[in-house]
Amino acid sequence: MPETLLRADDLTVRYGPVTALNGISLHVDEGEVVALVGANGAGKSTLLKTLSGLIRPAGGSITFQGKDLARTAAHDIVKSGLVHVPEGRHVFPRFTLKENLLAGAFTNDFKSAGKRAEEIIAGTPILARRAGSTAGQLSGGEQQMLVIQRALMADPRMIMLDEPSMGLSPVLADEVLELVAQLSERGMTVLLVEQNALGALDIADRVYALATGEVLFEGRSDDLRANPQFADQFLGVVSADAERRAHEEPEAATP
Numbered sequence: 001m002p003e004t005l006l007r008a009d010d011l012t013v014r015y016g017p018v019t020a021l022n023g024i025s026l027h028v029d030e031g032e033v034v035a036l037v038g039a040n041g042a043g044k045s046t047l048l049k050t051l052s053g054l055i056r057p058a059g060g061s062i063t064f065q066g067k068d069l070a071r072t073a074a075h076d077i078v079k080s081g082l083v084h085v086p087e088g089r090h091v092f093p094r095f096t097l098k099e100n101l102l103a104g105a106f107t108n109d110f111k112s113a114g115k116r117a118e119e120i121i122a123g124t125p126i127l128a129r130r131a132g133s134t135a136g137q138l139s140g141g142e143q144q145m146l147v148i149q150r151a152l153m154a155d156p157r158m159i160m161l162d163e164p165s166m167g168l169s170p171v172l173a174d175e176v177l178e179l180v181a182q183l184s185e186r187g188m189t190v191l192l193v194e195q196n197a198l199g200a201l202d203i204a205d206r207v208y209a210l211a212t213g214e215v216l217f218e219g220r221s222d223d224l225r226a227n228p229q230f231a232d233q234f235l236g237v238v239s240a241d242a243e244r245r246a247h248e249e250p251e252a253a254t255p
């Protein structure tokens with residue numbers, strides 16, 4: 001049985017009178033890619049911010065590798081191996097790619113981090129061909145690759161990505177999801193928020209579907225695709241399989 005790395009139980013978060021998370025529970029096991037899907041305002045970003053210590057929950061508990069996170073400072077959460085790539089591709093625009101990567105290495109030895117940053121640029125074709133640029137000169141897709149790689153400079157055990165493909169062309173969005181799949185193949189544990197729910201499900205083992213701060217569906221990606229009600233609500237499509245099942249005669253009830 002894989003170890004459960006991250007566990008949240010009964011999390012409640014309020015912004016003044018607005019309840020953004022209403023008793024959410026989830027877990028992510030070592031080596032899994034778990035997707036969080038849901039409409040705008042469902043609470044996905046709030047959940048990631050709460051898990052990474054940027055927002056304090058009004059109630060509930062969070063543990064990472066058994067350690068209590070609900071009262072741990074955000075920088076100590078990074079040190080414990082959990083990193084968050086917020087939405088919006090926040091690069092330091094006037095800094096070089098290497099300098100941007102080094103900004104993610106604050107928990108590590110700076111000398112080896114410099115070498116590591118150079119290796120990452122050389123080993124990431126989309127960045128290697130822009131190695132002489134500043135981050136502000138990169139395209140959206142290139143910036144997204146940079147901020148993911150910057151998060152990896154902290155040597156995390158688990159990475160949380162908020163809408164990494166937002167605003168990218170379909171080709172670049174696929175490249176970003178491909179990078180996430182590669183990270184997973186190399187053993188990284190991933191919690192992925194995606195507007196492109198179908199793309200996210202292609203690489204996710206399990207999925208949590210949120211609406212108005214609550215988990216409405218939890219299960220394997222295939223089960224969400226095959227679920228007539230939730231596939232329609234969360235994926236914007238009724239999969240062929242779900243449609244076929246929805247029109248099948250109901251099975252005779254067993255006594």
Ligand SMILES: Nc1ncnc2c1ncn2[C@@H]1O[C@H](COP(=O)(O)OP(=O)(O)OP(=O)(O)O)[C@@H](O)[C@H]1O
Pocket residue numbers: 015018019020038039040041042043044045046047
């Ligand atoms: N800083 C804030 N102050 C007050 N309300 C907020 C704040 N941030 C989010 N909310 C509210 O909390 C709820 C959850 O928002 P959140 O951004 O977490 O959703 P989301 O699923 O990430 O949506 P999106 O895809 O639009 O980012 C929404 O009702 C939103 O209006």
